């Protein structure tokens with residue numbers, strides 16, 4: 216077992232730094248007894264906790280987070296949320312599956328909105344639509360095919376040529392793009408803080424309390440440095456860090472990816488960033504995500520590293536390059552915050568989810584879209600635990616995650632595929 220069970224978060228999360236300081240909940244100490252113990256307070260863990268409380272209000276629920284709220288990957292992401300999975304360009308069979316996935320995505324999104332309304336907190340949620348942009352000819356071919364799919368399926372969309380893209384986002388970097396109506400942007404650290412701080416008082420959240428070991432059958436014992444928690448049911452909502460406990464080692468890959476936010480720009484510079492709110496996803500999956508942050512900042516997200524983080528200085532240089540290539544007129548604007556975070560990748564995009572043993576459950580592998588997917592998977596895991604409903608419709612829609620080749624083929628395969636894909640992605644990066 217690696218010594219720290221947590222992902223290697225080397226730099227503080229920029230989104231969290233931009234908020235006012237927050238007092239974390241206490242560290243878990245002593246012997247604690249609970250009906251449910253949830254390990255990990257990301258979107259998945261907090262949705263599971265909330266739902267367990269709704270369905271079983273008198274039960275003791277404990278949530279253990281290894282770091283501080285806002286410093287996990289649920290605070291480190293780019294803040295793109297979509298209540299519908301994109302269906303553009305899909306075949307008829309894929310369309311049927313996409314419809315089902317959309318229903319679950321809509322449920323996850325609605326659960327987040329309900330939590331915001333009940334908790335009365337804001338996370339700068341804004342419906343901005345979604346832009347997919349292409350900077351290369353293969354990328355442009357993909358955009359044309361998406362536009363063709365949108366036309367044939369009757370989805371509202373706007374095809375943008377290079378000049379249209381420049382008017383929208385202020386950058387002449389892209390050859391073309393497509394803009395669809397669905398798509399929200401938000402401040403992820405504000406969201407995860409709001410979710411944690413508005414948990415019902417009966418749910419006890421402990422922060423800076425990494426779970427080091429899991430023991431026993433039923434009840435189970437969860438150990439941290441200072442506490443021993445005995446619980447009838449344990450949920451591992453640690454995303455790829457679940458591998459520390461010996462689960463799904465052949466089914467999940469940890470990918471580190473990086474983001475940076477510029478310093479606040481003077482009005483003349485900010486005036487060059489296009490319309491007031493927009494978010495752009497790349498035409499190639501290894502490409503760079505870009506979005507506006509408030510009136511005067513930009514965020515870029517790029518780079519992928521397999522299982523281990525990359526050197527922070529290298530990440531800063533690469534992200535600065537991504538920003539300045541797109542906005543050469545803003546070469547004097549530096550990135551104020553740069554940080555990395557993790558996603559858990561499965562080969563076919565299907566999550567790992569369900570019962571792991573008596574009184575033990577887990578959910579992991581949201582790939583790059585855990586904001587909504589993690590929420591619905593956490594919520595439905597709680598449904599399954601309390602009601603006994605095996606959630607067949609959900610499992611059928613998301614499908615089973617494929618096994619990943621054993622080592623050393625896995626590492627070798629990842630490096631070969633990512634080198635090939637990086638060549639293909641070219642200027643989309």
Ligand SMILES: Cc1cc2nc3c(=O)[nH]c(=O)nc-3n(C[C@H](O)[C@H](O)[C@H](O)COP(=O)(O)OP(=O)(O)OC[C@H]3O[C@@H](n4cnc5c(N)ncnc54)[C@H](O)[C@@H]3O)c2cc1C
Pocket residue numbers: 220221222254255256257258259260279280281282286287288289290291292293294295296424425426427452453454455456457459471472473474516555556557558559578579580581582583584585586587588589
């Ligand atoms: C840079 C970046 C950009 C991204 N952009 C987007 C985006 O725009 N939209 C989107 O939907 N998704 C995005 N993602 C992915 C998204 O952040 C994840 O899918 C999401 O965070 C998964 O939620 P989760 O709750 O399952 O896992 P996590 O958010 O990883 O939460 C798991 C929690 O468990 C804790 N933990 C781990 N081990 C232990 C332990 N042993 N004891 C106690 N606690 C432990 C961790 O500290 C963490 O807080 C991005 C990710 C990154 C890194």
